[in-house]
Amino acid sequence: xxxxxxxxxxxxxxxxxxxxPQKMCSWMLSCCLALQHLAVQASLLCIFHLLLxxxxxxxxxxxxxxxxxxxxxxxxxxxxxxxxxxLGSRLPLVQIPSFEYLVPxxxxxxxLSLSASTDRNGTAVASVCPAPHCTVAGSWAASLxxxxxxVLVSGLVQLALGVSGVCGWAARHCGPMVLxxxxxxxxxxxxxxxxFFCSTNWGVALLLMLLAVTFSQHLGSCRLPFCAWPQAxxxxxxxxxxxxRTFSVLLPFAGVCIVCxxxxxxxxxxxxxxxxxxxLSWANSTFHAPWVHIPYAGExxxxxxxxxxxxxxxxxxxxxxxxxxxxxxxxxRLLRAPRLPxxxxxxxxxxxxxxxxxxxxxxxxxxxxxxxxNACTTGLTQVGSRLSVQVSALVxxxxxxxxxxxxxxxxxxxxxxxxVLCVTYAVAVGTGISYFQYADIxxxxxIFIVGFTMFMALLVPRWFGAGPAHLATxxxxxxxxxxxxxxxxxxxxxxxxxFLENTVSGTLEERGLLSELAPQKAGAGDHQPYGERGEAxxxxxxxxxxxxxxxxxxxxxxxxxxxxxxxxxxxEEEEEGSRATEEGTAPPGEGTHLLPKPGSGEPQLSRRPxxxxxxxxxxxx
Numbered sequence: 001x002x003x004x005x006x007x008x009x010x011x012x013x014x015x016x017x018x019x020x021p022q023k024m025c026s027w028m029l030s031c032c033l034a035l036q037h038l039a040v041q042a043s044l045l046c047i048f049h050l051l052l053x054x055x056x057x058x059x060x061x062x063x064x065x066x067x068x069x070x071x072x073x074x075x076x077x078x079x080x081x082x083x084x085x086x087l088g089s090r091l092p093l094v095q096i097p098s099f100e101y102l103v104p105x106x107x108x109x110x111x112l113s114l115s116a117s118t119d120r121n122g123t124a125v126a127s128v129c130p131a132p133h134c135t136v137a138g139s140w141a142a143s144l145x146x147x148x149x150x151v152l153v154s155g156l157v158q159l160a161l162g163v164s165g166v167c168g169w170a171a172r173h174c175g176p177m178v179l180x181x182x183x184x185x186x187x188x189x190x191x192x193x194x195x196f197f198c199s200t201n202w203g204v205a206l207l208l209m210l211l212a213v214t215f216s217q218h219l220g221s222c223r224l225p226f227c228a229w230p231q232a233x234x235x236x237x238x239x240x241x242x243x244x245r246t247f248s249v250l251l252p253f254a255g256v257c258i259v260c261x262x263x264x265x266x267x268x269x270x271x272x273x274x275x276x277x278x279x280l281s282w283a284n285s286t287f288h289a290p291w292v293h294i295p296y297a298g299e300x301x302x303x304x305x306x307x308x309x310x311x312x313x314x315x316x317x318x319x320x321x322x323x324x325x326x327x328x329x330x331x332x333r334l335l336r337a338p339r340l341p342x343x344x345x346x347x348x349x350x351x352x353x354x355x356x357x358x359x360x361x362x363x364x365x366x367x368x369x370x371x372x373x374n375a376c377t378t379g380l381t382q383v384g385s386r387l388s389v390q391v392s393a394l395v396x397x398x399x400x401x402x403x404x405x406x407x408x409x410x411x412x413x414x415x416x417x418x419x420v421l422c423v424t425y426a427v428a429v430g431t432g433i434s435y436f437q438y439a440d441i442x443x444x445x446x447i448f449i450v451g452f453t454m455f456m457a458l459l460v461p462r463w464f465g466a467g468p469a470h471l472a473t474x475x476x477x478x479x480x481x482x483x484x485x486x487x488x489x490x491x492x493x494x495x496x497x498x499f500l501e502n503t504v505s506g507t508l509e510e511r512g513l514l515s516e517l518a519p520q521k522a523g524a525g526d527h528q529p530y531g532e533r534g535e536a537x538x539x540x541x542x543x544x545x546x547x548x549x550x551x552x553x554x555x556x557x558x559x560x561x562x563x564x565x566x567x568x569x570x571x572e573e574e575e576e577g578s579r580a581t582e583e584g585t586a587p588p589g590e591g592t593h594l595l596p597k598p599g600s601g602e603p604q605l606s607r608r609p610x611x612x613x614x615x616x617x618x619x620x621x
Contacts, residue, residue, distance in 0.1 A: 029241060033388035036250035036381070038395055040373050041094050042409045043253075043420045045073055047193060048097045048366055050414075055109040056143045067289040067407035072362045073097065075295050075400025080355025080368035081393035085386050089340065089348030090540045091331045092389040094374035095355055097366025099189060100319035100491075101154075103461075104484035105147050105365055108312040111480060112143040141301065144365060149303035151367045152360030153313025154320065158367075159353030161321055163562070167349045168342025170498075171325045176438040176512035178497045181450050182326050182490060183432030185457045186372055187425040189489040194425070197418030204256055208419030211252035216380050220245035246383050249423065253416065260413045289403035297361035311477035315484030317353075320369040322494045324352055327370035330431055334379030337539045344540035347562050373420065376427035439512030446510060449500045457493040460486050 049070055080095040161167045174182075198205035222244045244251070303309075328340050328348060348370070356367030378384045399406045439446055464471060464486055471483050485491050501511065508514050 029246075030385055030388040030391055032247065032250070033383065033385055034391035034395060036247060036253075036377065037094050037374050037389060037392040039250055039253045040377050040420060040424065041077065041096055041371060041392070041396070042074075043412060043417045044096050044371065044373055045070060045077070046409060046412060047197065047417050047421070048102055049073070050417075051193065052102060052105055052109065052147075052365055055106050055113060056140050056147075057109075057113045067403045067410065068293070068295075069364060070409065071289075071293070071400045071403040071406035072295045072364045073359065073366060073400075074396045074406055076355055076359035076362055076364060077368055078393045078396030078400060079358060080352065081396065082390060083351040083354060084348060084370070085390050085393070087347060087542065087546070088351035089328055089344045090386070090542070091328060091337075091348070091370075092335075092378065092384050092386045093327065093331055093348075094371040094389055094392065095352065095368040096371040096374075097359075097364075098320060098323050098369040098372070099193070100323045100369065100488050101151070101316055101366045103487045104312045104315045104319065104480075105150065107480060107484045107487060108147055108150055108308060109143055109365075111308065111476070112146060142304070144363065145301050146304040146306055146309050147365045148360050148363050149305045149309035150313040150316060150360075151356055151364065152303045153305065153310050154316035154367050155353045155356030155358075155360055157314055157317030157353075158321055158349055158356060161317065162346045162349035162353060165342065165346055167321055167325060168345040171328070171340060171345045172342050174325075174329075174498065175501065176435045177446060177449060177501050178494065179326070179329055180432050180435035180439070181453045181457075181497050182322070182494045183330055183435065184429050185432075185454055185489050185493040186323065186326055186330075187376075187428030187430075187432065188454075188458070190421050190425045194418050194421035197414045198422065200418070201413070201415040204260060204413060204415035205419040205422065207259075208252045208256045208416060209422055211255065212248050212380070212419075212423045215244040215251060216248035216382075220248075220382075241383075246381050248381050249377050249420070253420065256416055256419070257412060260416070289407045291402055291404045293403055294401050295362050298363075300363040303360050303363070307477040308480055311481035312484050315481050315488070316367065318485065319488040319491045320352070320356075320367065321349060322490050323372070324349060324370040326490065326494075327372050327375050330372065330428060331370075331375040331378065331384075332539075333431055333434075334375065334427075335384045341540055343562055350562065372428055373424035376424040376431075379427045379431065380423065440510045443506070443510045445504055445506045449497060449504065453493050453496040453500065456496060457489040460492055461489055 049066065053066065053069075077095045077097075081093070084093055084095055085091070221242055223242050325345060328345060332338070332340055352368055352370070356369075359367045374389075399409075436450075441447070441450075464483060471479055471486075473479055473482070
């Protein structure tokens with residue numbers, strides 16, 4: 001990427017001697033942003049394991065297993081993130097086990113716990129980890145291997161959906177009346193987990209939320225003169241970054257953790273844990289784990305591919321695919337990027353499938369999917385950088401090879417996890433609501449579709465969660481498949497809204513599809529959900545070195561769904577040639593773009609015409 005676009009040329013502070021090299025500040029800023037992504041990612045990984053592990057039949061024999069599981073998840077997520085930002089959708093998205101993995105995994109683990117409790121002959125504890133140094137055995141290990149088998153199946157299904165082009169086709173046929181309720185329900189679906197963790201100490205959670213809101217909204221234009229650097233294409237000087245807004249998640253996160261550490265050191269009782277919270281303890285998980293341990297496939301036994309794991313894995317793949325497509329749209333919306341092309345969507349889902357395959361082979365209970373919370377952090381801080389996400393991915397890989405270091409993440413207070421959920425997922429709700437502007441929301445048809453889909457998406461999981469025995473088809477794998485799907489709100493919302501949108505009669509204006517037929521020029525700062533093909537190629541195109549190898553291989557199945565067609569490639573080449581002729585070639589390199597907050601009144605740089613629509617995280621090849 002080129003230098004940031006936030007401020008008037010020459011209006012900032014002079015270049016400091018400590019930051020005089022052009023690349024230094026860019027790398028420093030990217031590393032700090034990577035630390036911010038890592039903090040959010042670590043919080044969500046801890047939430048996933050804290051909620052899932054207690055539902056397994058038995059606790060592990062040693063607390064070391066929990067740190068090693070967390071390290072393995074970090075390792076798989078780091079590799080998947082590198083693949084996503086390099087070969088996948090190319091969006092600056094962090095990969096984590098999402099809630100769409102958590103719900104089916106909890107359904108399967110609850111079924112296994114019930115089976116283990118009713119088995120009086122000891123068959124449930126017959127499986128033992130084969131590794132000589134393994135610390136997990138018994139029914140806990142068998143259940144974990146079966147959940148890993150479901151993750152492995154989900155990776156295969158995701159890979160099939162991406163290669164076949166089904167994902168890109170579905171994303172292309174989702175209008176505003178499908179995207180708006182789906183994105184909104186993705187944000188609303190985390191309210192129970194947020195309240196659960198915030199209840200350990202509402203003061204700590206509210207302090208984090210208060211600081212995040214203050215830094216991002218009220219002090220968003222506050223700039224600290226840490227460094228400034230010359231722009232890539234001129235001699236003007238860019239002012240220092242809006243520090244409080246840029247790090248409006250990292251600074252509250254670190255500040256609240258420091259306060260909690262001081263209170264604990266002074267033996268001040270600040271955390272209230274009831275019986276349910278006490279079961280989420282990571283006690284002594286850090287001190288027994290090794291410093292260096294490279295995870296490998298089959299160390300804890302190979303995943304078990306049972307009919308139950310197959311059914312739950314299919315449900316995981318469907319729910320996570322819908323979540324990931326929604327996250328692609330959400331991230332593009334927050335970065336003001338063109339609409340995601342089908343080939344980029346298919347590539348993104350393929351890389352997530354590969355990440356889930358790796359996670360399943362490593363024995364983790366969750367696959368990899370696009371992180372809604374990290375995408376919302378990008379929108380909250382108004383800064384997006386592909387480089388920072390790749391740096392955070394490399395840090396995840398390093399942490400994944402050190403269970404002792406990964407175990408230190410378990411010391412994050414539980415209330416901080418709840419505060420992170422409240423701050424980030426609220427942005428997803430607001431982004432989904434903003435999509436209603438493209439449709440006629442006053443239409444009775446649209447009012448019914450939105451109200452019915454969102455109400456049922458919250459009602460049905462509550463219904464089956466209160467009485468799962470109501471669903472009994474006579475075959476357990478089919479029961480688990482239906483229950484896993486019906487317990488995922490994003491699946492219900494996407495399915496119902498897509499079905500009603502395409503079966504209930506309505507005009508193109510009501511559905512918000514007129515812009516697809518006759519796109520109009522949006523105003524400054526507006527987002528065009530149906531962007532032009534050339535702009536999409538800049539944002540989501542593969543690296544130049546790899547792009548030259550693709551045309552010959554894209555002529556045959558299955559690669560025809562993973563790269564642009566011949567007509568699109570020709571248009572891209574013509575547009576790139578004309579742009580180079582008119583504007584000149586920008587020097588290679590990548591920095592961090594800062595997005596101006598809409599309506600904040602901050603002046604913007606006078607940019608070249610083509611950069612008006614260029615997404616802020618675009619990398620110049």
